[in-house]
Amino acid sequence: MVSAWDTLDDRLRPIVQASTDEYARVRPALESVTAEMEASLRAVFADSPVKPLFIASRTKTVESFRDKASRTLPAEDASEVPTLLFPDPLRNLTDLVGVRVIMTLPHEVDEAANLIKRQRAEFDCRGDREKDIGSIESGTYGYSSRHLILRTIQNETVREFHRLLEPTQKPNGSYLFEVQIRTVLAHAWSEIEHDIRFKAGDPRAWSPYFDRQFIATAAMLETVENEFAELHERYETVTGFWDEDGEGSAPLTPNRIRDxxxxxxxxxNRKAGDDWGWAAELLAAHGLKTTMDLAGLLQADAITRVREALDHRYSPGPDRLLDDLLLWRFGKAHIDLTAEPEDAPVKPRRESLGRRYRQMQLYRAREN
Structure with a gap:
C-alpha cells in the first residue's frame, strides 16, 4: 500500500524523520502510559453495572506514526513546499495512545461514555463525537463508534513520559489520548474494513464493488444491531413482569393486560381490538389481578399443550386463547365462574366450555 511517507515531498522528509526518530526513542515510556490508561478504565467499570465485553489498548507503531506525520496540506503553488498537517506530531496527535471499550448493545455505548466522562478526578473530556453521525446525515452507512478525547490529570506515569520527552520542562502529568467505544458487531466490521480497505495493496486493484459491499454489510449490521436492541428491550420488559416488588405487582387494568x-x-393479535375489559373480567373471576399473575398464566408450555389438546381448526385470537388457558388451569371452576347457570334455559357458553374441558381431560389422560 502506498503511504503518505512514500509520496512525501523530499524537502519535508528530514523533518518527519526527525520526529519519527524522537517518537521511537520515547515510545517505550508511552507504552507505560497506554497500560496505565487501560488499567484506569478497567477500574472505572469494575464496580459498575455497565460491563464491557472487553477493553484493549494500543500504542501507535513507529511506522504508523511516520505515515500520519507525513500527511500534508496541498500548496497553492506546485513549486512551493507543502505544509505538514501535523507540524509537531508528538504533541499534535491525540491518538498515539488509544483504548477501545467494546460493548454488547448500542445503548451501552452511551452508558459507557457517560460513565467515563464522570471520572473528573482522573480525566478531563476534551472531545466527544459519534463517528456515524456524518453517515446518517449524508444518507450513507458506516460503523457507529463513540470517540472521546481525554486528558489525564496529574498522572505520575505521564510525568515520567514527559521527563523523558522534555527533560528541561516541568512535567505536569497531563496527556491527551483517545478512547473508542463501540459495539462488538461494529468492532468486527471496522476491523475487517480496515484490513481490506485501508491495508489493501496496489490501489489499482481496488474495485468499486468493494465499496458497494461494505455499504451493504454496514446496512445489515445496523439492522442486526436494531434487532438485538429490540430483543434486549423486550427481555428487560418481560423480566420486569416477574418483579413482585415492582412491575410484577402492577394491577391488571384493561390497557395493562393488552400491553x-x-x-x-x-x-x-387477531380481533385484539382496543377494549380489553372482557379480559380483565375473566381474570378477576379467578382472583388474577396483578401483572405477575397474567405472566404466569401466559406460559409457552401451557399454550402449547392447550393448542394440542383442542386441535384448533383456526388459530385462536386473544379472547379464545385466554379463555382456553383459564379453562386449562382452573377446569370446572372456570365454567362455573364465567358461564351461564346450570339451570339457564339457554347456555351456549357453558356447553362450549364443557366440550373443550372434556377434550382437555382426554388429552391429559392420553399424556399420562
Missing amino acids: IWMTLLPHV
Missing part, C-alpha cells in the same frame, strides 16, 4: 399480551404474544 402484557402484546409483549408476550404479539403474534396472537
Whole structure:
C-alpha cells in the first residue's frame, strides 16, 4: 500500500524523520502510559453495572506514526513546499495512545461514555463525537463508534513520559489520548474494513464493488444491531413482569393486560381490538389481578399443550386463547365462574366450555 511517507515531498522528509526518530526513542515510556490508561478504565467499570465485553489498548507503531506525520496540506503553488498537517506530531496527535471499550448493545455505548466522562478526578473530556453521525446525515452507512478525547490529570506515569520527552520542562502529568467505544458487531466490521480497505495493496486493484459491499454489510449490521436492541428491550420488559416488588405487582387494568399480551404474544393479535375489559373480567373471576399473575398464566408450555389438546381448526385470537388457558388451569371452576347457570334455559357458553374441558381431560389422560 502506498503511504503518505512514500509520496512525501523530499524537502519535508528530514523533518518527519526527525520526529519519527524522537517518537521511537520515547515510545517505550508511552507504552507505560497506554497500560496505565487501560488499567484506569478497567477500574472505572469494575464496580459498575455497565460491563464491557472487553477493553484493549494500543500504542501507535513507529511506522504508523511516520505515515500520519507525513500527511500534508496541498500548496497553492506546485513549486512551493507543502505544509505538514501535523507540524509537531508528538504533541499534535491525540491518538498515539488509544483504548477501545467494546460493548454488547448500542445503548451501552452511551452508558459507557457517560460513565467515563464522570471520572473528573482522573480525566478531563476534551472531545466527544459519534463517528456515524456524518453517515446518517449524508444518507450513507458506516460503523457507529463513540470517540472521546481525554486528558489525564496529574498522572505520575505521564510525568515520567514527559521527563523523558522534555527533560528541561516541568512535567505536569497531563496527556491527551483517545478512547473508542463501540459495539462488538461494529468492532468486527471496522476491523475487517480496515484490513481490506485501508491495508489493501496496489490501489489499482481496488474495485468499486468493494465499496458497494461494505455499504451493504454496514446496512445489515445496523439492522442486526436494531434487532438485538429490540430483543434486549423486550427481555428487560418481560423480566420486569416477574418483579413482585415492582412491575410484577402492577394491577391488571384493561390497557395493562393488552400491553402484557402484546409483549408476550404479539403474534396472537387477531380481533385484539382496543377494549380489553372482557379480559380483565375473566381474570378477576379467578382472583388474577396483578401483572405477575397474567405472566404466569401466559406460559409457552401451557399454550402449547392447550393448542394440542383442542386441535384448533383456526388459530385462536386473544379472547379464545385466554379463555382456553383459564379453562386449562382452573377446569370446572372456570365454567362455573364465567358461564351461564346450570339451570339457564339457554347456555351456549357453558356447553362450549364443557366440550373443550372434556377434550382437555382426554388429552391429559392420553399424556399420562
